[in-house]
Amino acid sequence: MASKRITQDTFDAVVKENMDEFEMSAEEALADSIQQFESQGINLANIIKEVHIGEESGEPAKHPVNVALDGLTEGIKNITSGAEGMEVQEAIISHLEVFKTECDKDLAHRMQAASNEAFPTLLLLAQSRLAKTDDKFQCKAFESLCSLLNGQPDLMTADGMDFLLETVKTSTSNEGDSHPLNFALTIKAIRFSCIKHETNRQAYVKRGLIKTLINILGNTKNDVKVIREVDATFRALVVDDDVRVPFGKAHDHAKLIVESGALKLLLEVMQSCMHDQAAVGDLSSTLGRLSVRNEFCQEIVNLGGLKSVLKVLGDDLASQVVVRQLLELLKAIAGNDEVKIAIVNAGGIRTILGAMSRYVRAPQVCQAGCGAVAAIVLRKPINCQAVMDAEDTSLYGSEESSR
Known part of the structure; x- marks a missing residue:
């Protein structure tokens, strides 16, 4: 069921009424109007919840x-x-x-x-x-x-x-x-x-x-x-x-x-x-x-592209955000079985694990790294052995992992 909505003019009119009829301050009138409408199940996401008072008139002015x-x-x-x-x-x-x-x-x-x-x-x-x-x-x-x-x-x-x-x-x-x-x-x-x-x-x-x-x-x-x-x-x-x-x-x-x-x-x-x-x-x-x-x-x-990605990924200066984006790219291109082999042959496994170890406390980087590794080993048992051979102990806790 769609939520009920009102127009900005309706909301502003109620705020003005609170100020004129009940002598509320602008802040009180605004808060009361919001409470009234929300209690009626009105969605105010499209409403400007501000009151601007005219310098000369002292009355609510245009937004x-x-x-x-x-x-x-x-x-x-x-x-x-x-x-x-x-x-x-x-x-x-x-x-x-x-x-x-x-x-x-x-x-x-x-x-x-x-x-x-x-x-x-x-x-x-x-x-x-x-x-x-x-x-x-x-x-x-x-x-x-x-x-x-x-x-x-x-x-x-x-x-x-x-x-x-x-x-x-x-x-x-x-x-x-x-x-x-x-x-x-x-x-x-x-x-x-x-x-x-x-x-x-x-x-x-x-x-x-x-x-x-x-x-x-x-x-x-x-x-x-x-x-x-x-x-x-x-x-x-x-x-x-x-x-x-x-x-x-x-x-x-x-x-x-x-x-x-x-x-x-x-x-x-x-x-x-x-x-x-x-x-x-x-x-x-x-x-x-x-x-x-x-x-x-x-x-x-x-x-x-693979050479460029692995070069940047292996750079210690690469930020967390860039490392995550590079790992996601590797995951995407690893959908091709020939590319999986190319990544492994280019030393990509060690580079990926090294990047993960640098940011082992960054969940998004680790998630992207695991996704890349999973894509590389999918349907390629020989690549699983490459991952085990390149096992980076820093992923399990070391001084390096605190960076």
């Missing part, structure tokens, strides 16, 4: 997110009428900063903004002449758009998809003229609209998103922010996380990504990003998600 949205709407009117002076521009930027701050608080603030036409408003600002000519203005517009879309992929429209993809394609073709942060933010907006939304994912793929991301990866191998966003977007395309559809196309998308040459590019980027552990970890996660077929696992090994 800051709505005030900022009003300012942005007024800004669009000024732009449309031709008033694009510095004063108008700075006012819009100020409202965008407040809007982003409010939306970053929680989903309730984002839902309130969405219910007041925030998405079309921000889209208009991002498409405006000011956004095309001023990097700071464009950055603030896309930051706000990303904050709004976080957890609300349903807001995305066909026009929004077309605009974001066209912006990315234009930035790719004019790489030297594009602002790296704005480039990354555009890809981030696409990613947020794909998370837990199968319809959007399929619509983006039909519009050529995969080819666009591949081109970006090939042309932008030194910008870590852009690389990580592209990487994360690939992962968003290959998960079945939308409970509203009976089945998704995660496997099909993974196949399309690999067939577009992603594995070679991802491994090349990994080589160039060895100085950035977070990027290496993200790339490893993506490679693992793409290892959905026997031949893909083998291709990663053939392209030198």
Whole structure:
């Protein structure tokens, strides 16, 4: 049975009534309103539980997110009428900063903004002449758009998809003229609209998103922010996380990504990003998600991926998070029986056990390590002997295990 919900206006009206009729303070009125509704089984997850008092009136005022949205709407009117002076521009930027701050608080603030036409408003600002000519203005517009879309992929429209993809394609073709942060933010907006939304994912793929991301990866191998966003977007395309559809196309998308040459590019980027552990970890996660077929696992090994993974895994400086992601990649590619043999022959067993011994007190690392070992020995009795021969006593407690 679905839980009962109310609107923000209803909640705010009850708070105001408590203050006017029962002379409660703002804090008391808010607490009493929350208690009343929750006792009736009302789900308040979509409600902003704040009271803002007007400085002059002393009465409950509009929520800051709505005030900022009003300012942005007024800004669009000024732009449309031709008033694009510095004063108008700075006012819009100020409202965008407040809007982003409010939306970053929680989903309730984002839902309130969405219910007041925030998405079309921000889209208009991002498409405006000011956004095309001023990097700071464009950055603030896309930051706000990303904050709004976080957890609300349903807001995305066909026009929004077309605009974001066209912006990315234009930035790719004019790489030297594009602002790296704005480039990354555009890809981030696409990613947020794909998370837990199968319809959007399929619509983006039909519009050529995969080819666009591949081109970006090939042309932008030194910008870590852009690389990580592209990487994360690939992962968003290959998960079945939308409970509203009976089945998704995660496997099909993974196949399309690999067939577009992603594995070679991802491994090349990994080589160039060895100085950035977070990027290496993200790339490893993506490679693992793409290892959905026997031949893909083998291709990663053939392209030198196994050698790179074992090199980083054997590095004492590798963080817990990166080690876990690398171990999960090994588990994924070990689904191929030939790759199991390759891992053992490359000394992978000792490297895996050594990584586990360094972080023996980190449950997630140990779980990932055990998963990798289990995958390597599955259907390969000879590999079981290799594990026993490489037994690392530090896993059972030593000075090393306390690190």
